[in-house]
Amino acid sequence: MIFQLDYQRIRDFVEKNGVYTYRRRENTFVLPLPTRKPERAKFENGYAAIVGATMRVLDGESIEYEKNENSIDGILGEGKFDSDETMEVFKLFIENELEDIENSTITRVEHFKNIPFINHKDEKKGEIGYFNFFYDLFIRDYENEFNSLFSELKTEDLLSEIIRISGQADNKPLTKRKYKMLFPGLQQQFLNDVKTLSTNPAFLIQHFADIALHYTFIAMSQIVIQTNKLTSAQTDKLHRIVFLNMSETASKRRDFYNEGLRFLREEIRSFFAHEHTLNILGNNTFTQESNWFYKDYADYFQKQSPAAQEEFIKSIYYWINEEYKLYFPLTERIPYEDQDLQQAFKDLYDTLRRNVKEEINSRYSVAFETIATRFYRKSGGSLGNILALNMNQLISLIAVAVGPRGSQLELNKLWIELENRGVFFDKYSKEEVVKILDNLNYLDKKSDSGDAQYVKAIL
Structure with missing residues (x-):
């Protein structure tokens, strides 16, 4: 040879x-980042559009949401109403429900499928790129598990059936894999977290997009860091990326300054x-x-x-x-x-x-920074933008780290669990997290000295 x-x-x-x-x-496919500015995803609907495409593809449907404009009239034609006015009121109700769902206001797991990509040709390419990346890294290898999990969470009622029919599309085969998951531990952790979220469907609906986005961002960041190491890349552990909490005051002396967004900017440049x-x-x-x-x-x-x-x-x-x-x-x-x-x-x-x-370097790196600043941005004044978790992000990560209802986690182990999910805190941020958990009554102190503290289940 x-x-x-x-x-x-x-x-x-x-x-x-x-x-x-x-x-x-x-x-070789590495990252879902465009080098053309018009194709840059701006995530106007958050990360829900990517989750919506994921749900459609898991059901064997088109990546893109294809609204069935004739479905509502067909459903109304089959219904029985005491007057034309009643039918019009019901039609208006359904249309408003669909509009809310398409704008990411959902109350059931199956509604995710009706969230479309952005209605802009070029930006849609950017969102589809993120879908391919997310699906290949976190969903494709466990399609059966995710299908089974979400099937158990779906409800059967008239409104859900109408909404399902309104967006039903012909079955289309998914394109072949583009991206490779370099961090199998992170992939398994995501599956475990979604299983944990599924124990509380209402919490899953509220936070699934947050969790999916978080794992996408961590995977992208780790790919950049480890690829820069060439043959010395480590795929069995995550490199330290330091976050703040949105409620904290930033200081140049803190770990985030050299190990947060500033560090990632240099790595992606x-x-x-x-x-x-x-x-x-x-x-x-x-x-x-x-x-x-x-x-x-x-x-x-x-x-x-x-x-x-x-x-x-x-x-x-x-x-x-x-x-x-x-x-x-x-x-x-x-x-x-x-x-x-x-x-x-x-x-x-x-x-x-x-x-x-x-x-090209500039547009590529700006595309990466867009997802960072869209979802994790905290203004640090003269320090510039800082990677920080908002309350929703922090609570959702702690919730899956602790586990389902009835679980508890020793506080000292919480930091290890967060690091397994790509979030590293310095000692000051840890103190802030403890304060937040205490204020929310999620801390269980086993002794007056506080030596043994446990985080209660949020789910």
Whole structure:
């Protein structure tokens, strides 16, 4: 077997009318972030539109909500009313109910399906991108479990049946997987949390979109951080990202300043080049598998001979010095001097990064920051925007961390459970959380000294 980059496949991939293009998403999908401003998702309806698409696809329906305009008239025609006026009142009631649901005001799990994407062609592309990312990472591998769980929560009444029919669409097969979940522990944690939420359907309806959004954001952030580590990526643990509570006062001396949004901004700043680099590497002679990240190559070559890895590394430097340089003559040559895989990937990424247009980097990073500031923004004055949890987000995460009704969790273990969900607090934020829980009567003190404290079940 030959262990090299496939130079002809790369040429076919990057070249357009004789010009080098920084394409992506041929064999590796990384993040659902656009590089065109009009396609940037602004989440005007929060994250409920993504949850709505998820519910439709789980039921084998179209990703997009397709309203059946004739359904209401058909239903009214089958009904019995004592007067035309009564029928009109009932029709108006149904139309108002549908409008409320489409604006994310729902009271039943099955109503999620009637929440559409934003009615804007380009922004809708951005929301569909997030749906694909969320579904592939957190839903696809456990479709049966989620279908079973949500089926048990659905109700059967006249209003729900009318609403269901009003949005019913022809069954359409879901497109194949695009994204790969790098953090199986996070995926399993999400499934467990939704199961926990389902023990209180009213709470699930209120907070499911919050939980789905949170896991999406944490997965995106961790992908950025770990991909930047190249072959040293860790997929069995989450990197520390520090949040504040909205009720706190910010200070530059706090952990969030260097380990929160400021840190993520730096990590994402030149990240687009990784998307292109990974797709270059995917055009090779030894595997047809998709969605390989740097660590996947390292794991693969650990099972091959040293000569096989050396052959692959040499092909990377040949491509930089002989192929890429044809398009960018000023590219600095990098001789092969027994570099390991980590260094070869770094040299390839750094070479490609230098010629990415700044406007692409800017639009890409702004798209990432949009989801951060839309849902986690706290103004820190001169410190700028800060990652912070609002009360709804905090309570929903604590609720699933503690467990269903009748459960309790030792306070010291609460921080571990939150970290398993991607939320890290410094000691001052922990004190604030304790104060909030105490004020809400969710703390159970087992001794006067306060040595043993437990968080009560919120569900």
